Amino acid sequence: MSRIETKCVQGGYTPQNGEPRQIPIIQSTTFKYATSEDMGKLFDLEASGYFYSRLQNPTCDSVAAKICALEGGTAAMLLSSGQAASFFSVFNIAGVGDHVVSSSALYGGTYNLFAVTMKRMGIEFTFVDPDCTEEELNAAFKPNTKAVFGETIANPALTVLDIEKFANAAHAHGVPLIIDNTFATPINCRPFEHGADIVTHSTTKYMDGHGVAVGGCIVDSGKFDWTAHADKFPGLCTPDESYHGITYVEKFGLGGAFITKATAQLMRDFGSTQSPQSAFYLNLGLESLHVRMERHCLNGQKVAEFLSKHEKVAWVTYPGLKTDKYYALAQKYLPNGTCGVVSFGVKGGRAAAEKVMKALKLIAIETHVADARSCCLHPANATHRQMNEQELLAAGISGDLIRLSCGLENYQDLIDDLNQALDTL
Numbered sequence: 001m002s003r004i005e006t007k008c009v010q011g012g013y014t015p016q017n018g019e020p021r022q023i024p025i026i027q028s029t030t031f032k033y034a035t036s037e038d039m040g041k042l043f044d045l046e047a048s049g050y051f052y053s054r055l056q057n058p059t060c061d062s063v064a065a066k067i068c069a070l071e072g073g074t075a076a077m078l079l080s081s082g083q084a085a086s087f088f089s090v091f092n093i094a095g096v097g098d099h100v101v102s103s104s105a106l107y108g109g110t111y112n113l114f115a116v117t118m119k120r121m122g123i124e125f126t127f128v129d130p131d132c133t134e135e136e137l138n139a140a141f142k143p144n145t146k147a148v149f150g151e152t153i154a155n156p157a158l159t160v161l162d163i164e165k166f167a168n169a170a171h172a173h174g175v176p177l178i179i180d181n182t183f184a185t186p187i188n189c190r191p192f193e194h195g196a197d198i199v200t201h202s203t204t205k206y207m208d209g210h211g212v213a214v215g216g217c218i219v220d221s222g223k224f225d226w227t228a229h230a231d232k233f234p235g236l237c238t239p240d241e242s243y244h245g246i247t248y249v250e251k252f253g254l255g256g257a258f259i260t261k262a263t264a265q266l267m268r269d270f271g272s273t274q275s276p277q278s279a280f281y282l283n284l285g286l287e288s289l290h291v292r293m294e295r296h297c298l299n300g301q302k303v304a305e306f307l308s309k310h311e312k313v314a315w316v317t318y319p320g321l322k323t324d325k326y327y328a329l330a331q332k333y334l335p336n337g338t339c340g341v342v343s344f345g346v347k348g349g350r351a352a353a354e355k356v357m358k359a360l361k362l363i364a365i366e367t368h369v370a371d372a373r374s375c376c377l378h379p380a381n382a383t384h385r386q387m388n389e390q391e392l393l394a395a396g397i398s399g400d401l402i403r404l405s406c407g408l409e410n411y412q413d414l415i416d417d418l419n420q421a422l423d424t425l
């Protein structure tokens with residue numbers, strides 16, 4: 001199954017003779033075994049199989065396998081949310097006393113997770129401008145740095161990350177690059193092809209695409225050689241006493257170690273599990289992801305072009321616009337399209353932004369993006385309201401920024417709605 005469209009539709013699950021055509025929802029917390037010995041082997045990770053749905057569930061595993069195939073990875077896991085995916089992806093290799101380099105252009109929830117909550121857990125983050133020079137990027141590393149983190153297309157700043165620049169710096173310092181690929185989706189960018197090592201997703205966004213299920217995913221490329229930097233990654237390269245002395249890289253290889261450890265330790269202890277029902281909804285979304293992304297991008301492009309010509313619009317950010325600061329990077333990393341999210345500001349600043357949003361009829365105000373239905377948000381008042389002015393600026397967010405997520409409607413209707421709302425100014 002070589003082409004990505006076919007993987008969207010049929011990847012991850014291959015029914016045998018007479019089995020259900022659609023992925024079955026295995027709505028069971030537990031699984032039955034004949035002997036305690038059988039069960040013991042599962043607990044010791046000596047045999048593979050299901051025993052408790054907090055750790056693994058067949059429905060979730062099938063859907064994770066589909067996303068793994070879409071990204072071109074070796075192993076993947078579903079989680080309860082994108083936040084859980086971001087947390088696990090870093091905490092799996094960094095703990096108290098460690099340090100992480102991150103792009104400053106981040107989703108607000110991720111910024112808070114890193115700068116506040118994980119800081120309280122003893123992990124220090126250095127935030128770098130995604131457009132920094134190689135020298136500036138290299139200067140951010142410390143002897144205790146364990147990972148580099150960034151977003152392919154940052155939410156909501158819409159900066160496009162130079163993935164190769166970040167991958168080269170990470171690898172020069174013996175650590176992996178973790179990429180949050182939520183906005184691009186593997187349809188428009190596969191970060192592993194540009195040197196990234198781990199990919200995370202908020203599947204709540206385009207992958208689900210219908211606003212029905214919160215979820216997350218982590219995919220491992222299997223390409224990062226933990227053993228070459230064993231002193232930095234003892235959790236993967238030395239025996240885990242909570243699993244009878246298993247060493248993850250030895251037992252599961254470079255392709256399986258990261259996800260097995262995240263499942264066996266972090267999922268066991270934190271329980272950020274996705275429900276089989278949610279995984280089923282996610283799979284329905286994935287079946288049309290390739291078709292929907294094309295339309296989201298078309299609508300985003302048309303709306304961005306309309307806004308950029310409107311006299312009451314102060315500025316528009318959309319990496320698909322030729323005049324955009326990130327157009328060249330988008331052409332390199334996202335040649336088939338970027339996403340359906342457009343950021344813009346109206347003349348008259350914050351108050352004018354609020355007035356325009358209030359006047360919209362078709363486009364709803366929601367804390368959401370990447371839905372089939374168009375929606376918009378004022379980040380300075382919502383997702384990023386914990387940040388001070390300086391932090392907002394570093395994240396690429398101005399007070400007048402409206403984040404507009406173009407859905408799957410006819411783009412002319414979206415343009416008409418925006419036009420009548422802008423007329424109220």
Ligand SMILES: *Cc1c(COP(=O)(O)O)cnc(C)c1O
Binds near residue numbers: 084110183214215
């Ligand atoms: C929404 C989002 C998240 C968080 O995902 P949840 O599913 O809401 O927990 C992380 N990263 C990006 C880029 C997002 O857009």
